[in-house]
Amino acid sequence: MSTSAPPSLGLPAAITRHAILLVTGAFVLVPFVWMVSLSIKPPGEIFRASFSFWPDQFYGIENYTKALTAAPLLQYMLNGVVVCALIVIAQIAVCAPAAYALAKLDFPGKNLMFALVLIALILPHEVLSLPLFILGYQIGILNTYAALIFPFIVSPFGIFLFRQFFKTIPDDVIHAARLDGLSELAIVWRIMVPMAMPAIIAFSIFSVVGHWNSLFWPLIAVRDQNLMPPPLGIMAFKNEEAGNDYGPLMAASTMVVAPLIIAFLSAQKWFVEGLTGGAVK
Template sequence: MNARNLPATAAIARHALLLLTGALVLVPFVWMVSLSLKPPGEIFRASFSLLPEQWFAVENYTKALTEAPLPRYMVNGVFVCATILALQILVCAPAAYALAKLDFKGRDMLFGLVLIGLLLPHQVLALPLFILGYSLGILNTYAALIFPFVVSPFAIFLFRQFFKSIPDDVVHAARLDGLSEFAIVWKIMVPMAMPAVIAFSIFSVVSHWNDLFWPLIAVRSEDLMPPPLGIMAFKNEEAGNDYGPLMAASTLVVLPLVVAFLAAQKWFVEGLGKGSIK
């Protein structure tokens, strides 16, 4: 093999590995959709079949939507995720701007604390947050699902990295025009960092839409349950061993995330790429 063929061979090997990895990631989702289309008798059949012999999609999806308040769970998920994201951007963007563009005593130490916050899994803080929520009387409310996630170390880190890639001359020019620091954040920095905002938005929405651990601790009322907790309640109370409707409900819960990511993948990649420049 000559030297010219080596780059082509390496590229083929890389793409083959990526395709194989992508296929392995997609297998559970494809199987979930397949099970949502099958009647109970075909789900545990010994022979493998991706497509059902008898299509049971209408029955499974109808049961998923009618025998449990799945629309209510999804509305809860949309409200909680949207509120968390709005508050995270509102709080974390000014904090990231201060760490990126302002010179003050203790700035590096504060950024170090942000990095430490990135290393701490949220489960470590569950007990003190539960005690704090009980003391404030917000357990079993929407506030209990939203309050612990308002400050995001990852958002501060990502926005700071993106803000540092914006030339300081832009900030100096804005100050000469009479803009306050908060006006600079919202009128200049955040619009210029929109790819990073979209990238973080996807991370935030996916994380909190799929979160089961904290809602399982924070709420008990079925009217407040987000989608993952609602599906678990549906499995225990309604679906039982009938996994077709359960897989149909899971497909409906996952579908909005897939659509949102496909629509925003260009900005997602751009935001992560530019955010890692510095």
């Protein structure tokens, strides 16, 4: 006598979860869709009461051309690339050895140091803006690339993320490297960092997105237009060049956001692996 299997009880729950995710994703995407739509519309269609993604008159060439010519947008984006790249390189150079020490070495005050890292994680960076501004003034780095890079060299989040990933690497790997005569720094760069590449990629995405979109600190630290990163440059573009012409402004915003979206979609596999790898242990 054969019995048929009961229907899966998890199917309604799975449908509900996916529906919630789709609705949430739609809400997240609405501002981006709106931004792209406005970037290809003429001024007369931007403030229509009814919304349509595709304009009656395509005005994208004019808006994007004006966005590139009315202000040095490419210079702003180049500044963002330089600043974000140098910050990521400096953060990895500092955070990887610190995380290795907290994960694999024993020394007095280790737990206290890790507690300080956790405390630093909950402090918003804006709290430190005034002392950092005074320090930058005293050492003479304001209105330079150094002013945009120096405050972010040490990342508590980077130390925490790398430490969690390093702790999943077996201690036998470390012991074998020491038996081969490698120093502790050599173990960090030749063993730990290559094995933690997913975590490094995930952290790099977080870092680049955060500093590419940063407005508060650059607004304080630099005044020279040739040093402005993309968000500050777009604000200057709006105030000085575009005025109330929102088509070119939305075109400039679209071009600034596009590299981040492309980079994330290209590295999303390593991004997820890097965030979940440290949760194993």
